[in-house]
Amino acid sequence: MRNTRALAAAGAAVAVLGVAAPAAVADGGRVPNPSNIVALPSVIARGGQLTITVDGCPNGGHATSNAFERTNLTPVSGGNDAGRGGNDAGRGGIDAGRGGNDTARGTATIHQDARPGSYDITVHCSGRSLTRPAAFTVIGGVRGGIGGSSATGATPTDMAIGGSLVAAAVVGSGVFWMRRRAEKRI
DSSP, X not given: XXXXXXXXXXXXXXXXXXXXXXXXXXXXXXXXXXXXXXXXXXXXXXXXXXXXXXXXXXXXXXXXXXXXXXXXXXXXXXXXXXXXXXXXXGGTSGGGGTOSOOEEXXXXXXXXXXXXXXXXXXXXXXXXXXXXEEEEEEEOOOOTTTTTOOSSSXXXXXXXXXXXXXXXXXXXXXXXXXXXXXXXXX
């Protein structure tokens, strides 16, 4: 029984290595595909700045959307990893043998007249494209200095509601005062 289990485990390990090894060797000569588009913040007001980060874009490229102008993506340098052995080699992970970082980043400014809603981002890197649907959401901006209001003043309905609240407060105060006065006489 033990031999069967050990043989099955060894066979599974060989199968996994057999499938992974050709993929690792073939990775060396192919053009990277852009992947993992991240837009931060994911909810942004008009006029705000959006940071776009893309994996699989070692030579840079550009990003487009209906909410902002074409934005250049520049490669993120791998020299900042010196404390970890440089270019992630100290971690022994997937990046250990590549000798560089394949991430690109750019900053886009959202149009002032962008309509509120979700927007896609399309990234173009090394002759390849990738679109992330609903990558970020634009919300309507507020007008600072006037309490976030965009109206020019109180409407007749607002005046009627405010007036009735003031009248109710005056009547309620008068009733309370008259009752207290009547209690003091007894």
